[in-house]
Amino acid sequence: MQSEGNSKRKRPKKKGNRFMRNAKGFAKQGIFGRGTHIDDEQFSYFINILDAMKVGFEDVEERVNMANNVFEQTHDQEIHLASNQIVSKALETLVGFVDDVQLERYFNKFGETLRPLCSDRFASHVLQKMVEIAFLRGVGKSAIQDSSDAGTSSKRAKPDAAQVEEEYNLEADFSEDHREKCRQFVLRISKFMLNNLEDFVWDTCASHIMRTSILCLVGMHVPKIAFEKGGTDMAKHRKLYAVPDEWKEVMKEFPQRLEMWPHFADFPYQEHSSSLLGVICLALSVADKSVLKHFAKKILTIGLLKPNDDDEQKEDADTKIEIKIDEEEEAKETEEGTEEKQTDSNLPKVFHHQCSVVLLETILGVAGSKLLTQLYAMLFRNRIAYLAQQQGTNFSIQRLLQHIKEVSDFESVFNELQPHVEELLKMGYTGVVSALSSACLRLGTKQVQMIAALQSALHVSGDKEKSKLFFNCLVKLKPFEIVGNDESGFVHLHGSLIAQHLLQFNKPIFLVNCILDLPATQLAQVFNTPNGSHIVDAFMQSKFIGEKSRERLIRQLDGFYVDLAITRHGSRVFEVCFKASQDAQKLRMAKELFSKTNMLKGSPHGQIIFKKYRLDTYKLSPSQWLEILSKHLDSDQPKEAKRKTAKTAADAFKDILS
Template sequence: MSLHNQPKKKLGYLDDDTLNYYRRVSETLQNGFQDDDEKDLFMNNALEQLSQEALKVSQNQTGSRIAESLIKEAQPRHVCQVFTALGQDWNTATTDRFASHVLQALIHMIPRQWSTSENSADEVFISLYDYVTENLDSLVRDTYSSHILRELLESLGGVSVSELIIHRQVSKHNVKGIELKHQEEKKLEVPNKFKKKFRKLVKQIFKICNYDDDLRDVNYNTVLQTGLLVLHQVEPPLCAKLCNKIIKKGDLLLGDLETENKIKLPELVQDKTGSYLVEQIIAVTSPGELEHIYSSVFKGRLLYFAVDKIANYVLQKLISCISDKTLFTDIFDELSPFMEDMLAFNHLGVITKLAEACLRVGTRQERLIKVLMESFHCAEPADRQVEFVKLLASLTTYDVFFCQDKEKEKESEEKTKPLLTRINLHGSLLIQHLLHFGKPKLVVTSLLQLKPVELKTLSCDQMGSHIVDAYFQSQSVGERHRELMVDKLKGSFFEVACSRNGSRTLEAIWKCIPTKQKCVIAEELSLQEDRLRSDQYGCFIHRNFAISHFKHRRSDWQGLQGASTKKRKIFKDLFDDSDGQASKQGKKNTDSKGNVTETETTSLQLQDHEEVTNTAVDFLLNSMSKKLEESSTKHKKSFDKKQSKRQKEVPNPETRTFKSSCGKHKHKDMKKKKIKEKAE
């Protein structure tokens, strides 16, 4: 075969034997090992082989994935071999599409060995650091090497912040749960020599930054976010200093944009990538500095932020981070007159964040309800106020929902009122927040005015079901109003129980109502027990509510439900005591350190404690109901067995009487016959 006909070997090409070897290594890892000695021997052999061809294997897509899984399972002493092998060509290792992932996994493992006596990889690590600092200008803007740089910052800082980086829409919604996760993680101890290198690297990144363009660059932006997040936990004063530097050089200040009495928004907050960095600055800023940012960047132009399709997310972040009552009052008073304008632009996230902040800070709650009613045109006349929940849930004004045109006014009066059939996500979130307000009387009254069909729709809807949950879980809703809601749902419990979302809602209702109301629900469900048991979702309600016990052993069932209510209260009181101490401690930390995230963490911990309480009680209830079911089944079997035994041993009374009577008559006839014979 001539040379020009031979197939060219692609970058990262591995022959079949090598590829099959690493595939077998991957299978062995997945299957597991009998003991640690066997695993240690296997890892030594596999990593020794990998170190001989590390760069070649890492450039292959399949090989890089297997190498990553090997490194994640390796001990610190195993890392040095592969790390040294990749160090022969840092340029390829940092910029290659697949090899960069392997190097990233190795850097992640380095801090683990700092807590041990094995420091054999320090020299290679310093060699990588020197290469990065020399070529920082090109690496920080590269797609693959920027990830290496971010991992290097995390390792040198001793914290993990990769999941807190805001670079896509999904991360915005999940950032709260991620914050709690990382608050619980322990910081790794970093040697002093590496702390100095971390400071030097961060300062160099901000020094070479071109603030006109790099803040909008996808790769540079995420590196800056990583640096700020690590500094926020390691060295807060330097973090605050660099945040102020970005605000000034990024043209975010009010004075830079006010020309000829016209207010413009900064270009950075209108850019999709640049706005992520501004959000991160708000997230890592202390309450005192946050007030300064508000007065210098946001004050007087909140409406422009609210109606912009990208900048409104920055405003949402600001509202969600505020804990000071005075500052929030200023923001609310500036935005509230333009509530209908924000609805017209369909930027509902800002309104939802305002409702959430009203609940968290504890102010402007009644004012928000009044403004929302005016925005949906149901504040006046007073008879329209009962339709508030219906309009808010569907996010439509009164005129649109009820077709109130001047020409068609007479026709609409003759027709029946339209029913609530569609629930909006943001409408559901708003109603949930309003129900937890201190005085939600108007919202509660409006909910109770819904027809049973609409309440059933609400309970079975993916978004609407959470409204019913909030209604029963809110401490501001009294027992009487909960009973009225249960009465309104009568006749619909079976259909709700057999719905995917409704069954979950019914379980949430069950946890919040007394035994008397539980009997009402169980009575209705027991009428169709067979259909409920055979339904895909209803079977869980049948089991968790112990409907068969209610039907056959009602007194025991009521005793069990009463005991479960007492246990739930005991668990709640225990967690409330611990949560009270935690909330006090959280407030102290906020005042002394000026850290917003600790307050958010405390509120998340309270929610977690409630979930733990419900889970613990549900576990006890399920175990008790299972035991009761087993005992009842056992009792029933023994009873049936005894009954069948009695039927076999004891003859029929009628037959026994007939036999005895026949025997008596026969005995008399024999006596008469003998007497006659003697007489003859």
């Protein structure tokens, strides 16, 4: 595509180290941060604070003490200092740990001059963070309903900055009076944003505060972290809290006002207004699905269906009339390129701008069944294959496949994509193929055709010898001709995911046989990788793979269990296989591990396996060891069940927010 939609998606850059380096460099020239002027002494103080924060703190109490000391230094200079680039970074990072007196002082000071602060490129960040902290303190831990990261973090995982800050503000012993003032502050800022909507929609700084306020009004928490990445990386922190009904009613006024604007149709094509529409759709998916349906439909009909205004194309058409092409060969050479441009120009305007494409993906993620059908019919039908092969829009096809609900709609999408599977793999758009196989699994249709399409794309169909290497080709996502000379242990992420989907299809026998016919050395090599290890999970958990096939795979890995157990990802495979094994096989696996105890203990992962499965007691009595071990492992089941329950709830909420 000729417009910005074809450009690569911008990834957030790590700014922390570069920011500090640049700040110290400018200080040598007498420039102490942008924004309001601070003196050399103040600059040195706050730059040292930022340095200390980058090193980290031993405990929360240390953070709280530093936060209170820093905020005390800003007394009677709150607005002036917050409007400086260096100071605003420090305040933004520490405001989540200040005591009630300091925070309420900032509520009052900022409340006196809200309008200019909302548009200030540095103080606005502090205000945005204050809204988030006020929200957390206002709702409290008892209000939590669901979270996208519940149950996914292990006990050994160290909590990140966002989790530490969130936990402190939810659990700290703040008075009810302070919590009420925090709730009032959230409501006050939100109403101020609503009353000044016309001015702030286009404002770079204020629009961020508005988006945070809208999410807070429906109880959705997305942390703002200085020096940290944004976008999809922050999605893992999203949590949902119960909020007063009054807040949700205030939030609904935002879409009601916006959709009455005469230039509503242009909102999807400007960065800040497009992001605002996306946040409103996310908030409405929690607050009121009927309002969401109406609002998203209006975005679709008024904004997203706009034809692409291509003045350059009109000029080219006029030029073509004047220019006479005499040679037929020249015309033939340019024929394909002309057809591609024509297809591109016929696309709705939504696909020509990155911000509108991202908005469309957000709507696809929260839309109901009927709206999804309308989106497909009006924007995607007969364009699926073309959009899937474009850099800026193949993500939209993936999002459509992830959420499409009607089987008839999906079958139409599948029929458009099936002839282009090989082309998509060659172009590197493997995520589309993975999303296609996932949708086949989720909706229970077109599964045989999916396997056939992959066989054809990987050049293994129609030949018995070639077909035996289907699994090898699949996990590497490379055709037969290339895989024949590839002895590396590389496993493609999407290749692994597709293999997992296929193993859970209704008739996975072809792929199962391909796996079981492979030499054990190759299997162990694949399973001993980060991506390949999860294929074993799908094999053991599939409802359509028989017990005999599972036992055969487990027996096939005999002799390689020590090699697996001493590595990070292989040890997972060992545990999955051990759990699925019969008693006789478990004894053989234990015997193999025990015979190479020194090798096992020489690895940190092997040591964990040795202790967990109590292999030190195996030699005394293998049968008694097995009986004791079964009771020991069964006692851990309730904990795992709780984690799985929490994860299931988290996955359901992630469908709304992803």
